[in-house]
Amino acid sequence: MSETAELKLPGQTIELPIVVGTENEKAVDISNLRAKTGFITLDNGYMNTGACTSAITFIDGEKGILRYRGIPIEVLAERSSFLETAYLLIEGKLPNQAELDFFTNRVRRHTMIHEDIKRFYDGFPRDAHPMAILASVVSSLSTFYQHEESRSEADHFSLNTVRLLAKLPTIAAYAYKKSIGQPLMYPQNSMSYCENFLHMMFSTPAEHYDVDPLMTEILNLLLILHADHEQNCSTSTVRMVSSSKASLFAAITAGICALWGPRHGGANEEVIDMLTQMRNEGGGVRKYIDQAKDKNSKFKLMGFGHRVYKNFDPRAKIIKAACDKLLSKMKIADPLLDLAKELEEAALKDSYFIERKLYPNVDFYSGIIYKAMGIPTVAFTVMFALGRLPGWIAHSKEYSNEPGNKINRPRQIYIGEPLAEYVSIEKRK
Numbered sequence: 179m180s181e182t183a184e185l186k187l188p189g190q191t192i193e194l195p196i197v198v199g200t201e202n203e204k205a206v207d208i209s210n211l212r213a214k215t216g217f218i219t220l221d222n223g224y225m226n227t228g229a230c231t232s233a234i235t236f237i238d239g240e241k242g243i244l245r246y247r248g249i250p251i252e253v254l255a256e257r258s259s260f261l262e263t264a265y266l267l268i269e270g271k272l273p274n275q276a277e278l279d280f281f282t283n284r285v286r287r288h289t290m291i292h293e294d295i296k297r298f299y300d301g302f303p304r305d306a307h308p309m310a311i312l313a314s315v316v317s318s319l320s321t322f323y324q325h326e327e328s329r330s331e332a333d334h335f336s337l338n339t340v341r342l343l344a345k346l347p348t349i350a351a352y353a354y355k356k357s358i359g360q361p362l363m364y365p366q367n368s369m370s371y372c373e374n375f376l377h378m379m380f381s382t383p384a385e386h387y388d389v390d391p392l393m394t395e396i397l398n399l400l401l402i403l404h405a406d407h408e409q410n411c412s413t414s415t416v417r418m419v420s421s422s423k424a425s426l427f428a429a430i431t432a433g434i435c436a437l438w439g440p441r442h443g444g445a446n447e448e449v450i451d452m453l454t455q456m457r458n459e460g461g462g463v464r465k466y467i468d469q470a471k472d473k474n475s476k477f478k479l480m481g482f483g484h485r486v487y488k489n490f491d492p493r494a495k496i497i498k499a500a501c502d503k504l505l506s507k508m509k510i511a512d513p514l515l516d517l518a519k520e521l522e523e524a525a526l527k528d529s530y531f532i533e534r535k536l537y538p539n540v541d542f543y544s545g546i547i548y549k550a551m552g553i554p555t556v557a558f559t560v561m562f563a564l565g566r567l568p569g570w571i572a573h574s575k576e577y578s579n580e581p582g583n584k585i586n587r588p589r590q591i592y593i594g595e596p597l598a599e600y601v602s603i604e605k606r607k
């Protein structure tokens with residue numbers, strides 16, 4: 179017989195089923211709690227709340243484990259390509275050669291965006307934040323692909339998946355080109371996914387541009403490392419929006435917006451801002467560590483800490499090695515990297531960070547890599563979005579295919595005024 183939990187409430191005791199995952203994670207299933215007792219659970223910030231069961235990604239934050247569909251991130255980082263990883267996440271299994279070729283070719287054939295979309299870029303202010311452009315243009319895709327009733331739901335989802343994967347790099351690169359006043363470069367479908375993105379970002383019609391193989395390799399790695407991270411803020415947002423049966427484009431737009439914030443994907447941008455400020459102000463890393471520890475200060479060490487990883491972030495380990503490789507091969511001496519290393523070393527020895535299990539997260543080193551690649555700081559979160567896209571799509575698909583799925587609608591405990599009188603305006607104080 180499966181285990182149950184006993185819950186004692188005033189005047190009643192009830193049994194609740196225990197759900198056990200394949201990695202022995204345990205949850206108390208409270209789905210009938212309100213119906214049986216009138217109580218709900220309260221968990222601000224969802225620190226203890228499982229919103230769903232999922233077969234996509236496994237994380238053990240204590241042991242520093244991250245696996246996509248059971249495969250360790252370290253193995254994928256070494257052996258896979260971003261598109262293969264995307265297929266794995268979305269389809270639930272590694273593709274065979276024919277499946278991978280078909281999927282890759284399909285993505286290649288959808289890289290262009292409608293010529294009318296290009297005109298949107300003329301309307302955005304020159305200094306528009308690229309995440310705002312990304313969200314706006316992805317949202318607008320719904321307007322270009324709205325009359326497709328003849329397709330089955332599955333075909334529709336699969337085509338829109340391909341469109342999103344293919345077009346997001348183009349949309350992102352156009353945002354960058356617009357910001358620096360250069361002509362938008364059309365995609366080159368003979369190139370690999372990552373080569374094509376670097377080409378659209380950095381080539382111009384005026385001269386030949388060779389895509390650097392090392393940059394391609396490291397971009398591929400970064401995208402794989404960011405591809406999914408189970409129920410984080412943006413992914414939960416995508417599931418939430420998908421639960422209303424809004425379109426995939428709408429759900430992904432919401433995910434992009436959620437990712438934008440500095441507590442989430444925006445942190446990689448903040449890491450560089452913080453390191454730049456440290457370099458400009460001087461005074462050594464100790465000053466900033468002390469400030470981060472001071473409860474009267476709002477300052478936090480950006481790129482440190484994680485809701486789930488309380489040991490180390492396995493992605494940060496891989497990225498750190500990639501960062502060293504890129505900078506040494508490109509012969510870049512970056513004072514920000516030296517500062518980052520100094521900061522990391524000092525923080526890891528500090529009892530405040532040790533006690534709270536605060537380690538560098540994925541954003542700590544990714545910003546330095548993007549900077550070395552020539553990607554402007556303001557576009558770092560866009561790079562994160564490019565990587566996270568397959569995860570968002572996989573979760574939207576998983577949610578939508580769940581039999582009997584319901585609209586996501588949390589409850590609350592109301593703490594406002596009890597029944598109040600409508601006072602006419604002349605009598606109000």
Ligand code: ACO
Nearest residue numbers: 441442443445470478479480481482483484485534539541
């Ligand atoms: N610098 C200084 N102190 C910190 C930091 C930090 N970066 N992060 C957490 N703390 C402290 C908190 O003040 C708190 O201290 P207390 O127990 O004395 O009150 C304790 O560590 C626990 O922190 P919480 O904020 O409760 O942890 P939570 O899980 O809610 O937050 C978060 C995680 C948001 C990532 C947080 O660590 C943070 O703000 N880090 C900086 C931003 C960042 O790097 N974000 C990227 C996250 S990774 C990603 O999205 C890909």
